[in-house]
Every structure is written in C-alpha cells, then in structure tokens.
Amino acid sequence: MTTVAELPAGFADKVLSAQTTFRSVMDAMARPGSVQRVTAESGAPAALMRGTAAIALTLFDHDTPVWLDPLMSETPDVGKWLKFHTSAPVIADSSVCSFALIGDPRALPALDRFAFGTSEYPDRSTTVILQVESLAQGSAFELSGPGIDGTAVLRATLQPADLFERLAINATLFPRGIDVVLVADDAVVAIPRTTRLAAKGD
Amino acid sequence: MNAPVYNFAYLDEQTKRMIRRAILKAIAIPGYQVPFASREMPMPYGWGTGGVQVTAAILGPSDVLKVIDQGSDDTTNAISIRKFFARTAGVATTTATADATVIQTRHRIPEAPLHGGQVLVYQVPIPEPLRFLEPRETETRRMHALAEYGLMHVKLYEDIARFGHIATSYAYPVKVNARYVMDPSPTPKFDNPKMDNCPALQLFGAGREKRIYAIPPYTSVVSLDFEDHPFTRYRFDAPCALCGADDSYLDEIVTDDQGSRMFVCSDTDYCENRQAQGHRGSESAAPHKERSHG
Numbered sequence: 001m002t003t004v005a006e007l008p009a010g011f012a013d014k015v016l017s018a019q020t021t022f023r024s025v026m027d028a029m030a031r032p033g034s035v036q037r038v039t040a041e042s043g044a045p046a047a048l049m050r051g052t053a054a055i056a057l058t059l060f061d062h063d064t065p066v067w068l069d070p071l072m073s074e075t076p077d078v079g080k081w082l083k084f085h086t087s088a089p090v091i092a093d094s095s096v097c098s099f100a101l102i103g104d105p106r107a108l109p110a111l112d113r114f115a116f117g118t119s120e121y122p123d124r125s126t127t128v129i130l131q132v133e134s135l136a137q138g139s140a141f142e143l144s145g146p147g148i149d150g151t152a153v154l155r156a157t158l159q160p161a162d163l164f165e166r167l168a169i170n171a172t173l174f175p176r177g178i179d180v181v182l183v184a185d186d187a188v189v190a191i192p193r194t195t196r197l198a199a200k201g202d
Numbered sequence: 203m204n205a206p207v208y209n210f211a212y213l214d215e216q217t218k219r220m221i222r223r224a225i226l227k228a229i230a231i232p233g234y235q236v237p238f239a240s241r242e243m244p245m246p247y248g249w250g251t252g253g254v255q256v257t258a259a260i261l262g263p264s265d266v267l268k269v270i271d272q273g274s275d276d277t278t279n280a281i282s283i284r285k286f287f288a289r290t291a292g293v294a295t296t297t298a299t300a301d302a303t304v305i306q307t308r309h310r311i312p313e314a315p316l317h318g319g320q321v322l323v324y325q326v327p328i329p330e331p332l333r334f335l336e337p338r339e340t341e342t343r344r345m346h347a348l349a350e351y352g353l354m355h356v357k358l359y360e361d362i363a364r365f366g367h368i369a370t371s372y373a374y375p376v377k378v379n380a381r382y383v384m385d386p387s388p389t390p391k392f393d394n395p396k397m398d399n400c401p402a403l404q405l406f407g408a409g410r411e412k413r414i415y416a417i418p419p420y421t422s423v424v425s426l427d428f429e430d431h432p433f434t435r436y437r438f439d440a441p442c443a444l445c446g447a448d449d450s451y452l453d454e455i456v457t458d459d460q461g462s463r464m465f466v467c468s469d470t471d472y473c474e475n476r477q478a479q480g481h482r483g484s485e486s487a488a489p490h491k492e493r494s495h496g
Contacts (some may be wrong), residue, residue: 015210018263022222025261029229030403030418057227061219098223121346123227123236146379147233147418149401175347175381180228192230194379194418 008043028190033152060086067097071104105159132158209316221259228416233378251409253325268302273310273468316402447474
C-alpha cells in the first residue's frame with residue numbers, strides 16, 4: 001500500500017510554479033504551434049512527463065473530472081498522485097471529463113468519446129493532454145488559424161500519425177470541439193479547436 | 203501584527219485555477235463568453251472587478267503592469283488598481299505602453315501599437331452585445347449557438363433610418379474570427395480597427411456578469427456594417443491642444459462655464475511621449491474666449 005510519504009512531491013512553490021506554468025500554457029494556446037517551456041520543478045509519477053505533471057498541478061482540482069488512458073491507469077500511481085495533490089476525481093467515463101491524460105498516444109480513443117461541449121456551452125469540452133515523443137524534430141506540420149500570423153510550422157514526432165486528420169472534425173463541429181495540448185518532457189504545444197492543418201511534410 | 207495577509211495577487215489559488223481554465227477555453231473559442239464563478243473583490247462592481255480577476259490570474263512577479271482608465275494612467279480607477287497589484291503582487295508598474303507586459307484597460311486601447319509579448323485585459327460592464335435587444339440569457343445564448351445575428355443588423359439599420367448613419371459610437375459590435383458577435387467593451391469605435399489582427403493577446407473580464415472572453419493574437423475582428431454604410435472611425439476634428447497629434451483619440455475638456463473647451467489626447471502616455479519629443483499643440487484652452495475679450 002502506498003502511503004502519502006511515498007508519493008512523489010508536488011510543486012515546491014505552489015503559487016509561483018502554477019503561475020509560470022499557466023503562462024506557458026496560455027501562451028501555447030494563444031499561439032498554436034509555438035513551443036513553450038514548463039520551467040516549474042515538481043515530482044511526478046513515472047507515467048507522467050514533467051510538463052504533464054506541472055499542467056495537472058496548475059489546472060486540475062475537485063471541479064475537473066479527469067480521464068486516464070489505459071497506460072496511465074495501469075498502476076494506481078498516477079491516480080493516487082493526482083488525487084492527493086489536486087483532489088481531481090478520476091473517472092471511467094471519458095465523455096464527461098474536463099481533461100484526458102494520454103500516455104500511450106497510439107491508443108488514443110476516437111475523439112467522439114470525449115466531450116465536445118454543446119452549441120450553447122462549447123467551453124464544456126474535454127482538453128486532451130497528449131504525451132508525444134518530440135516537439136523539436138520530426139515531421140513538419142504547417143498550421144493556420146487564430147493566434148497564428150499566416151502559418152506556423154511545428155516539427156514534431158507524434159502518435160497517432162493521423163492526429164491532425166482526426167482533429168479535422170473541429171472544423172465541422174465549431175464552436176464545439178476538442179482542444180489538444182501536446183507535451184514532450186518540458187515542451188508544450190497547444191492545438192486549440194480553431195487550428196487547421198495547412199500542409200504536412202517531412 | 204494584525205495586518206491581513208493575502209496570497210500573491212490577492213486571489214486564492216482555487217479561484218485562480220478556475221479563472222485560468224476559463225481563460226484557456228476563451229482563447230480556444232475566440233469571442234465566445236465563458237461563464238466563470240466571479241468573486242467579490244475589494245472594490246465595487248463597475249470599477250473593474252472582472253479585469254482585476256483576470257489580471258490577478260495571469261500576473262507573475264516578472265510582469266510589468268500598466269493600468270489605464272479611458273486612456274489615462276492617472277485617474278482614480280487606474281491608480282487604485284495599479285496600487286492594488288503593486289501591493290498584493292509586488293509587481294513593477296509603468297505608465298509606458300511599450301514597457302508593459304500586462305495592460306489592464308477601461309474603455310481604451312493604447313495609441314502605441316501593441317506587441318506580441320503583451321496581454322491587454324479589458325474591464326467589461328456588459329459582455330453580451332445582444333442584451334439590450336433580447337433580455338433573456340437563454341435566448342441570447344441560443345442566438346450565439348445558431349450564429350443568428352440578424353437582430354444586431356436591425357439595430358444598426360434603425361440607427362441609419364433614424365439618424366442617416368450608424369450612430370453607435372462606442373461598444374460597437376464586432377464579429378470575431380467570422381463566427382461570434384462580440385461586445386468590445388465600451389471602447390470608442392475609433393479603437394475597433396486596433397483589435398483586428400493584433401499581435402497581443404486580448405482578454406476580457408466581466409465581474410458582475412461573470413463572463414470571460416478573448417481574442418487570440420492575429421485574429422480577424424470585423425466591425426459590423428453594411429455595404430452602403432461601411433464602418434467608419436470617429437474622432438473630433440481637431441489636433442490635440444497639448445501635443446498637436448492629429449491621429450489620436452481626443453477627450454473634450456470643458457475649461458470654464460462659458461462654453462470654453464479644449465481637445466487633448468485621451469491616451470496620456472502617448473501625449474506625454476509626443477510632448478517629450480518636442481511636439482506642441484496650441485496649448486490654448488479657450489481661443490474664442492480670448493477673442494471675445496479682445
């Protein structure tokens with residue numbers, strides 16, 4: 001049985017670590033495709049990358065049901081750590097979660113398994129936090145949309161390979177939709193529902 | 203010592219988390235009003251409680267804060283909010299637009315162009331552009347859901363029918379990212395074009411009405427109009443009496459009870475910068491009065 005003493009620590013400085021992490025995520029969301037860094041130090045269970053752990057400590061609380069993918073929920077570590085540090089309820093039904101943590105992106109469920117929000121309240125939708133291999137090198141994704149001056153090029157090695165094709169449903173659903181935050185170690189890139197894939201290359 | 207001890211930037215962390223989540227959704231859905239659990243602040247509604255909560259949720263120790271009220275850095279509202287954050291967050295403050303990283307504003311957008319490292323936080327009294335046309339929240343929410351904005355065009359048309367031109371001069375409705383009609387807060391319509399394709403992030407906080415909305419950088423913001431009555435800016439047809447600027451938004455200052463008045467830049471920082479560069483206006487408060495006294 002895990003005791004509290006054995007859990008990895010949260011933020012050393014809760015207030016300022018949460019503030020810097022939020023500003024990184026806000027800048028990422030406001031400038032889709034741009035790579036932002038999470039600088040705050042915290043402990044994290046093995047399945048969570050540094051960036052994912054910091055985002056969880058910054059944004060999760062008792063108001064945000066969280067869904068964990070099979071890799072994250074394989075061991076009780078992540079669930080226990082989240083519960084202790086954030087009080088966020090971990091739920092089994094992905095269709096009502098505020099956040100979804102995806103540790104094994106190849107097993108990313110179909111996006112319609114998550115909450116799109118309603119036409120009246122499109123903000124009541126899931127933010128999917130997807131851990132990927134690299135946000136520095138890999139395929140080039142040319143993105144356009146609000147927050148981007150013309151187009152922005154994101155270089156990333158990510159799964160699922162058809163992520164942006166799947167996210168094309170955001171165009172038809174808008175203003176409903178799914179917002180995605182990609183995390184690779186301490187690097188964070190946001191793909192809000194308004195971002196479109198303009199071109200894809202190697 | 204019995205002085206009250208506050209968290210950094212006054213708000214507690216749970217409140218900040220809730221506001222931060224609302225801000226992220228607001229950025230993801232440009233122009234859509236995200237409901238949030240607005241808190242009571244140590245200032246009355248109407249003094250910028252929404253803007254203050256948004257600023258408190260984003261502010262960090264390395265930020266430089268500027269607060270303006272109708273363009274002015276030195277009115278009661280601007281000074282008290284600036285002091286509030288200097289005291290509760292210990293942040294550096296400035297009046298220089300270019301030096302600020304966070305600018306909280308009541309009803310103006312600075313004349314100096316904003317840059318990408320800045321966040322502009324608006325204080326919003328009534329976030330719903332359709333509210334005076336349709337009082338029911340359930341109905342306005344459905345109108346936004348269906349992008350049913352005909353009523354707003356009827357309102358602008360009635361302006362034309364009555365006055366011969368679109369007489370709405372502030373809180374002039376805009377369409378954001380070709381989807382949501384949004385109230386730009388009671389900024390003069392002179393400022394509307396500055397919102398379009400702006401490099402800075404724009405956040406809007408309405409404390410009493412409990413709504414947060416946003417315009418991401420480089421997003422299209424179009425003022426509603428008609429082909430035969432296109433949107434036009436408006437400014438008093440005069441140069442600034444202090445700095446001579448003929449491109450800035452002007453305030454009309456009444457200088458006595460004889461009808462004398464002068465026009466000066468509403469943006470005090472812009473005006474002071476121009477004066478420091480040697481630009482001078484007529485500096486005459488009442489030219490016609492001098493004439494009448496021979």
